[in-house]
Amino acid sequence: MDKFFEQINFPYDSIRKGQDDFIKQVYETIKLKKNILVSAPTGLGKTVSGLAPAIYQAKARGLTTVVLTSRQTQANQVIKTILDIQKKSGKPISYTAFIGKRSMCIHQDRDLYPAQDFNEFCKKARTTGKCGHYINAKNTEHEEQRKSIIDTSIQAGMGVEGFVDLCRVNKPDVKEYPKASKCGFCPYELAGERAFQADVVICDFNYLFQQGIRENFLGKIGRTLEECIVVVDEAHNLPDRIRNAYTFSLSTELLKNALSELKDYVKDSTYDNYIHYLRDTIEEIYFNKGLGDKTEFLITKKEVLDLYNNKLPKNEHIGGVVETLQEVEMRVKEERIISHVGRVAAFLEKWNEIGEEQYLRLLEKNVKHDKTILSLKIKCIDPSEISASVVNKTFSTTLMSATLSPINMYKDILGVGNATTLELDSPFSKKSQLTLVIDDVTTKYSARSIDMYKKIANHITRLLHTTEDKNSIVFFPSYDLMQQVLNHINIVSLNKKVLREQRYMTKDEKERIVDDFKSNSGFSQKAKVLFAITSGSFAEGLDLPSDQLEMVIVVGLPLGVPDNTTNAIIAHYDKKFKKGQLYGYIYPAMSKIIQAGGRCIRTTEDRGVVVLMDNRFYWPMYAQSFPKNWHLQKTKSPEIETSNFFSTKDPMDF
Numbered sequence: 001m002d003k004f005f006e007q008i009n010f011p012y013d014s015i016r017k018g019q020d021d022f023i024k025q026v027y028e029t030i031k032l033k034k035n036i037l038v039s040a041p042t043g044l045g046k047t048v049s050g051l052a053p054a055i056y057q058a059k060a061r062g063l064t065t066v067v068l069t070s071r072q073t074q075a076n077q078v079i080k081t082i083l084d085i086q087k088k089s090g091k092p093i094s095y096t097a098f099i100g101k102r103s104m105c106i107h108q109d110r111d112l113y114p115a116q117d118f119n120e121f122c123k124k125a126r127t128t129g130k131c132g133h134y135i136n137a138k139n140t141e142h143e144e145q146r147k148s149i150i151d152t153s154i155q156a157g158m159g160v161e162g163f164v165d166l167c168r169v170n171k172p173d174v175k176e177y178p179k180a181s182k183c184g185f186c187p188y189e190l191a192g193e194r195a196f197q198a199d200v201v202i203c204d205f206n207y208l209f210q211q212g213i214r215e216n217f218l219g220k221i222g223r224t225l226e227e228c229i230v231v232v233d234e235a236h237n238l239p240d241r242i243r244n245a246y247t248f249s250l251s252t253e254l255l256k257n258a259l260s261e262l263k264d265y266v267k268d269s270t271y272d273n274y275i276h277y278l279r280d281t282i283e284e285i286y287f288n289k290g291l292g293d294k295t296e297f298l299i300t301k302k303e304v305l306d307l308y309n310n311k312l313p314k315n316e317h318i319g320g321v322v323e324t325l326q327e328v329e330m331r332v333k334e335e336r337i338i339s340h341v342g343r344v345a346a347f348l349e350k351w352n353e354i355g356e357e358q359y360l361r362l363l364e365k366n367v368k369h370d371k372t373i374l375s376l377k378i379k380c381i382d383p384s385e386i387s388a389s390v391v392n393k394t395f396s397t398t399l400m401s402a403t404l405s406p407i408n409m410y411k412d413i414l415g416v417g418n419a420t421t422l423e424l425d426s427p428f429s430k431k432s433q434l435t436l437v438i439d440d441v442t443t444k445y446s447a448r449s450i451d452m453y454k455k456i457a458n459h460i461t462r463l464l465h466t467t468e469d470k471n472s473i474v475f476f477p478s479y480d481l482m483q484q485v486l487n488h489i490n491i492v493s494l495n496k497k498v499l500r501e502q503r504y505m506t507k508d509e510k511e512r513i514v515d516d517f518k519s520n521s522g523f524s525q526k527a528k529v530l531f532a533i534t535s536g537s538f539a540e541g542l543d544l545p546s547d548q549l550e551m552v553i554v555v556g557l558p559l560g561v562p563d564n565t566t567n568a569i570i571a572h573y574d575k576k577f578k579k580g581q582l583y584g585y586i587y588p589a590m591s592k593i594i595q596a597g598g599r600c601i602r603t604t605e606d607r608g609v610v611v612l613m614d615n616r617f618y619w620p621m622y623a624q625s626f627p628k629n630w631h632l633q634k635t636k637s638p639e640i641e642t643s644n645f646f647s648t649k650d651p652m653d654f
């Protein structure tokens with residue numbers, strides 16, 4: 001192997017085609033304190049290619065490598081790679097992994113609080129001395145024991161779950177309680193202790209891209225952004241993760257709760273009026289605009305501020321109202337975990353302070369148990385200001401994904417400066433994936449009909465019969481369309497175990513589906529077919545190598561009728577880049593298609609068929625988004641090509 005790869009402790013015996021380029025370019029980019037976006041198809045060894053040069057450079061410069069990933073399985077993969085690099089180098093690499101604080105929490109009341117209330121619950125438990133795990137984690141008398149837990153987890157190369165369990169079962173070594181709490185140590189706090197100036201820290205995107213969390217996190221790891229070499233995995237998710245994190249809402253329900261809180265804590269009608277004025281403002285806008293059948297419409301920052309400020313007594317303004325409500329919040333929080341008044345204050349503050357260009361404001365109507373609930377919403381449509389304020393301040397950032405396509409769009413919409421781009425070819429043989437486009441069907445709205453659903457159903461049925469002994473997934477653009485097509489498929493005749501993604505499935509239910517899909521015993525000996533949604537979780541992050549999955553059918557494009565948000569994003573990117581339709585509508589949908597189809601081939605040994613059912617996939621605007629190794633073939637009889645493909649045993653003969 002090239003001396004360079006030995007020097008940076010590349011831990012494996014061979015380097016895949018394209019991987020050498022990947023590693024060298026990341027290495028050079030870090031050396032030059034620049035940023036890089038890498039589109040690296042599945043199978044190229046993305047994790048080690050991003051990590052090995054980053055860890056080498058960070059250790060040489062006394063910096064920390066921060067790896068951002070949104071999935072726990074990927075965090076465990078990163079830990080495994082670190083241990084491989086450590087073994088190769090013969091020198092210790094200190095690391096720690098954070099997943100969401102709530103997921104790491106071992107407090108018995110954790111599940112009583114939904115995700116949005118968890119931080120307030122934890123804060124209250126810590127500040128009132130009601131969390132024994134926290135007390136143990138902070139008690140200097142247990143320093144030795146904490147160190148031993150941390151060392152044990154590092155030596156054993158534990159993933160996050162193992163570490164949490166270790167913290168749970170280890171109780172303080174004291175004979176007499178309550179000298180210490182008779183429970184384990186808070187895993188989040190111990191992970192924080194382990195993170196201080198660690199060589200590598202693994203965490204979710206939010207730790208760097210959400211203000212508030214970021215300051216806390218950087219304090220914990222004892223670094224500034226300039227002292228971090230950042231690797232963002234699955235970076236295609238970053239724009240939407242930022243958009244979601246910077247979306248805020250205030251409903252008339254919240255105002256009702258705030259009023260009853262004021263009744264309990266203040267008993268002064270002046271305070272009540274601040275809430276009444278806000279409710280009146282929302283209702284006035286709602287009635288003046290005449291929402292009709294619509295469930296939402298656009299409003300402006302000024303519209304709300306003018307109406308609200310006009311209702312306030314002379315010399316009062318929204319800034320003063322926020323401060324007054326925050327004082328009430330402090331009083332409430334002396335007794336309660338959550339303050340509704342505090343939430344109203346936080347929203348008003350955002351409404352007043354957040355700029356206009358990158359955000360969209362809406363008034364939304366929902367009907368719940370025959371009651372109309374109105375909400376004000378602020379939605380981030382352009383994440384570039386937030387991402388650039390982080391990425392461009394780090395020592396260097398590598399943004400990598402198998403679907404950063406087109407790569408310049410991601411560079412634009414994330415506002416990444418001082419950056420190079422790298423697009424790599426797939427290491428898989430051209431013959432390992434057959435990609436068919438069925439061009440006599442479409443899910444275009446104007447073409448939807450019973451006949452079209454029947455035609456799609458017939459294609460699916462014939463393909464599933466042809467591949468009776470093979471596991472398949474069929475992705476649909478929506479639940480409604482899935483149902484329309486399934487109405488015309490005779491499920492029993494498929495002779496397969498049929499699994500189906502349903503609306504509002506829990507994480508556990510989805511995990512059960514994956515287990516069923518992989519299972520090979522009893523009734524499950526039959527091949528499986530899963531009907532799922534292209535923009536759902538089965539289309540991303542599902543690893544089913546070898547014969548666990550051999551055919552993926554993607555029906556139509558997940559393009560909804562553009563709503564206010566999509567239209568605002570399109571208009572914004574039209575103004576900014578003259579590419580509104582592509583950046584705001586077409587490419588995000590194509591990214592989902594590529595993710596879904598990408599489930600089929602996961603390793604160099606895999607062979608499989610991807611069938612794309614929509615004639616639009618052949619249109620240049622869409623076709624140019626597909627990875628280069630997806631050699632699209634138009635067909636009206638996909639079952640014949642599919643049968644020929646699978647009947648050829650040796651891929652090289654095909």
Ligand code: SF4
Pocket residue numbers: 101104105106107121122123125126131133134186187188189
């Ligand atoms: S301090 Fe730790 S264990 Fe206690 S509530 Fe917070 S996260 Fe949970």
